[in-house]
Amino acid sequence: MSKKNLLKIFSLMLVMFILVAAFAGCTQKGSSNEDSKTQTTTGSSDSQSEETSDSTSEALVSDKKITLKIMAQRDAMGGPWENLRIFKDLEEMTNIHFEFDVVYEGYDEKKNLALATGDLPDIFLGGLSVDDEETYGPQGLLIDLTDLIEKYGTNIKATFEKYPTLKRSVTSSDGKIYALGQILKTPTMGSYKPVINATWLKNLNLSVPETTEELYNVLKAFKTQDPNQNGQADEIPLGEYQFDNLNGMLLPAFGSMAQDIWVKDGKVTFTPMTDAYKHYLEYLNRLYKEELIDPMFISQSIDEFLAKTKLNVYGVLGAVRQSDWTQFQMLSPLTSQYNSEKFSSSTDRLYSTGRFAITKANKYPVESIKWADLFFTELDDGIDGITGAALWIGRRGVDWDFTEDKSAVKYLFTPEEGQTEIQYLLQKVTPSQTGFVGQLILEVPFESPYLRWVGENNTKYVFPYLRNDWIYPSGARFTKEEHEKLSILKTDIGNYVQQERAKFVTGDNSFDKWGEYIQTLKNMKIDEYIQIYQDAYDRFMKNN
Structure with missing residues (x-):
């Protein structure tokens, strides 16, 4: 073998060694980043998003940029969802870009038409009735989320364990889960405050x-x-x-x-x-x-x-x-x-269902359930301020936080002239006055004098005498x-x-x-x- 050929073989082996070493180093670095996020994520997806991509490996949900279509009902005071900062922040964190089909009036007609014709969004965010789940789940238009929750819904499972009524509420008559729900609990709640x-x-x-x-x-x-x-x-x-x-x-x-x-x-x-x-x-x-x-x-x-x-x-x-x-x-x-x-x-809590459903048109169900799982995170455990309150009052540390003595929730922004805090949030930051899906648990009121008064009076005079187990469950299905x-x-x-x-x-x-x-x-x-x-x-x- 000529000296020239030996030199070529040696050069080729050297290049291969460098590539292998570089790949091993990247893999080790990627594993370390994922391990730091195990609190709310389950690592890289095993669906279509496993394809290689140049996008950041640190995304909470997907290693590559994907696009999903959402259908939802907009709040009457809300601004265009594509302009809301929470969705922009979430896109940067999760690598999921949303196309929104969102209306205030005529939502039920739009939803029913989509379900009847099969011209489906990837995700329904809120607005599904129990009848929708019971009808279109078994038909296959809404996919069963049970296995996805088991594999990728770390926070969802923890919430179900802590609040079993929520799991019962979202479980359909056939034993499957076609839509996620929400538990909402605050000290200012309650139907009866004499x-x-x-x-x-x-x-x-x-x-x-x-x-x-x-x-x-x-x-x-x-x-x-x-x-x-x-x-x-x-x-x-x-x-x-x-x-x-x-x-x-x-x-x-x-x-x-x-x-x-x-x-x-x-x-x-x-x-x-x-x-x-x-x-x-x-x-x-x-x-x-x-x-x-x-x-x-x-x-x-x-x-x-x-x-x-x-x-x-x-x-x-x-x-x-x-x-x-x-x-x-x-x-x-x-x-x-x-x-x-x-x-x-x-009562000091409300359970609801029909808040998040994945349709058969969705090519990224794993990424979708991981995205929803973020909103089942407790307020002290979120990443970059994303918790169960994110779709309601925004990111903790950015839009809101607790007061220094932890006795109330305070906003970290100043509304524009003539706006209330809620109006500012709905027009600039978040899509909902109560959040759409997840675990939304506030143990203290907002810091306004009136809400502090309601929270303190509720806690002292009403909540010690609650009988939540006597209230007929709204999630019972006929x-x-x-x-x-x-x-x-x-x-x-x-x-x-x-x-x-x-x-x-x-x-x-x-x-x-x-x-x-x-x-x-x-x-x-x-x-x-x-x-x-x-x-x-x-x-x-x-x-x-």
Whole structure:
């Protein structure tokens, strides 16, 4: 072999050695970067994104730039999603570029057309109903996420373990998961926040009532002793709009949750046919006859009611109103001669489903589930500020953070003139007022005086008495046959209950006719109605 040929072979071997060494060094460096991110990622994708690329190897989701189409409903105050900074930041971090098909009005029509024709986006972000999941999941238009979650949903699995009701809520009747959901938990939440005018109590040297009889006596004093000290008999002791908030304030005192359907010890109850409900209506009738409740509470419009709240003529309200909150404090749950246990029908959390679905058109399901997994990250564990709050209030450390003493959430930006913080976020930063998907858990309120007041009062007077396990789960699913029956029964029964409760309160119906009322409900198939809810609840609780 000639010396020239030997030189060529040696040169070739040297080049190969250098290339191998360089590749090994890059691989080692890449592994180190991925290991530093195992808290919220699972490394490189094993789907189409495994193709080589010149893009950064440090992306949270994909090693190469990919494009996905999203269909969603825009907030009424929101700006164009392609201009929102959170999506720009996420694209830089994850290597996923989104094309948005987003509308405010007409979203349901657009979604239904896409599902009917098969002209699908890659991802539905919010806006899917349980019926959509139950119909289009088994048909294959929405893919089953179960295996993807198991392999790549590190944070999703952790959230499911911590909040098993969320997993039950997103599990379809066939045992599969076609859409992710959200758990939303904040100290300012709750459907029922009854309040009493603390200034009036102080003026009359009265204590906060703890029983329905004590409340009755306070209301009488509010009516007759000029608690606002203006020399006029213009006070209205108790005010509300319709029954809902009154239910929340008073029904637990008589032994029932405020919701029409609730569950205790695994048994579903229909509130409007219980003894507790009868005692509650008797109490309202007593207040109505003695003019201790606004006589217009059933018939007035919401605008008429809110106008009265601004005049500060009410002593007790079923729910706090922001315009007059400074004079009020929240009421703890009351008790009565019929019930000695304090409990509240309110809640500190909400579960939802239909928040994120991957369609059969999506060529990058692994990357898609990894992207969604970022929003199941707890607030202290995010990377570059991306947590479960990111689609709501932006990135921690960029758009928001906790105050120095950790007692509240503060914004790190100043809205433009004439804007609120929420308006600024929706127009410049994020797409939603509550986030779309994931784990959104705030243990402290925002730092505004009103929200601090709500959070502190909730925590002190309401949350210690919550019975979240008594609230009928919103994620319970009905079969097609059950749904059809409910749609008929619910309308007729609901209308009858609303009509009769007003008559009992105003005295148009005598309580001597209570038995006839119960029998009419039975004739309207109330037992079948309750059993449908019971069956759906039993199936829901079996979902693991």
